[in-house]
Structure formats: C-alpha cells, structure tokens
Amino acid sequence: DIQMTQSPSSLSASVGDRVTITCRASQGIYIYLAWYQQRPGKVPKLLISSASTLHSGVPSRFSGSGSGTDFTLTISSLQPEDIGSYYCQKYDDAPLTFGGGTKVEIK
Amino acid sequence: EVQLVESGGGLVQPGGSLRLSCVASGFTFSSYGMSWVRQAPGRGLEWVSAISGSGDRTYYVDSVKGRFTISRDNSKSALSLQMTSLTADDTAVYYCARKLATTSGFDYWGQGTLVTVSS
Numbered sequence: 001d002i003q004m005t006q007s008p009s010s011l012s013a014s015v016g017d018r019v020t021i022t023c024r025a026s027q028g029i030y031i032y033l034a035w036y037q038q039r040p041g042k043v044p045k046l047l048i049s050s051a052s053t054l055h056s057g058v059p060s061r062f063s064g065s066g067s068g069t070d071f072t073l074t075i076s077s078l079q080p081e082d083i084g085s086y087y088c089q090k091y092d093d094a095p096l097t098f099g100g101g102t103k104v105e106i107k
Numbered sequence: 108e109v110q111l112v113e114s115g116g117g118l119v120q121p122g123g124s125l126r127l128s129c130v131a132s133g134f135t136f137s138s139y140g141m142s143w144v145r146q147a148p149g150r151g152l153e154w155v156s157a158i159s160g161s162g163d164r165t166y167y168v169d170s171v172k173g174r175f176t177i178s179r180d181n182s183k184s185a186l187s188l189q190m191t192s193l194t195a196d197d198t199a200v201y202y203c204a205r206k207l208a209t210t211s212g213f214d215y216w217g218q219g220t221l222v223t224v225s226s
Contacts, residue, residue: 001169032210034211034212036152038152043216043217043218043219044152044213046207046211046212046213046214048212049207049212050211055214085151087152089154089212089213091206091211094157094166094167095154095166095167095168095169096142096166097154098144098152099151100151101152
C-alpha cells in the first residue's frame, strides 16, 4: 500500500507568515490528492482536491501544488482562524490513506 | 442542505460488536460514494472503509478486513458499518463522509459518533 508522509508534524508561525506543509507519497498518485483542515474540536473540512483545486468557499490564501509523489499546501498569510491540524489524503485507489497530520499553531 | 447524521456509537466490551448508522439528506444519496473515517482520541484521521454509490463495490483498510462490513440502503439514504471482534484499537470517533467525485476528496462529513471499546 502507498504511504503518505507529512512534514512537519507541527509548526508555530506568526500571523501573516507564509506557511508550507509537505506531503510525500511512497509511490506516484498523479494528482489524486486532497487537503483537509480540522480546527480544534471540529469536523474535518475539505480545502483542496486534485492537488491544487480550491474547494468552494475556501479562502484564496490557501493553495496546493504538486503531482506524482510530492505535494505542498501553502497558506500565504497565516490567520488566527487557521490554527488546527492539516491532513493530506490520497484518493487514487483504496486504501484512501491520510497523512499523519500537521498541527499549526500561532506563535 | 447536505446533512450526514451518525448514530450507534457507545461503550462496548472487547470482542463485542456494534453497528453504526449514517443517515443522509439534502442530496441524491445513490449518486455518491461514501466512506467511514475514524479518529482515535488525540490522533490523526484514518480511512476505514468505502462503498460505491450503487453498493456493488466495497473497500477496507487492512486492520478491519474480516471484522467490519460496510453497506448502504439507497432507498433510505442510509449508510451502515457493522463492526465485530472489537478491540481497544478500534476506540475512536467514527465519521461518515461523502466523496464528491472520483476526482475529489470528501466534501461533507457527519459530526461523528464515539465508539469506546473497554472492559
């Protein structure tokens, strides 16, 4: 099975900073990758599909890139409401594995 | 408005069984693949199982194969997860989630139902 590895596992940044989270697949998954945000105590929310397509209603400060095995989620200007955990997920084929998550905090 | 409402969670002894349900509304249920995703306390997300819109294809993570069974009743817009031989490792909040399309992730999630496996 394909493994999904996220880094870093946690980060602390200031409001307004540019934040980058990476996700690496152990084998190529083309662009079949989604990103989710999970605020503390809340249900996960879809941010991005197809590696770079922003889901409806998601602020434009979020962006995604990559294909094959290496992917990136970028928050161009971190806001207080962005705190929480972020997960990548492959959905090319079962198992639809999630990455281990990245916890984002405000410095 | 799309809604997914899970039920059926609770406390169960190791080795026991439990059946989770998810009732959907606000969309044509049979047109969408559905999944169960779980999250152990303080841990990350783990995909558990998926079923196609028609129900003819099912998929499982290795750790639950042979113990969990996913099913759906499109006439009732209902998704189920029958869980047997439960262990402490199955303790988690279980979410049902809708897959938007083959080229997309899960766009709607239920609020989750907590399953606790303990003696």
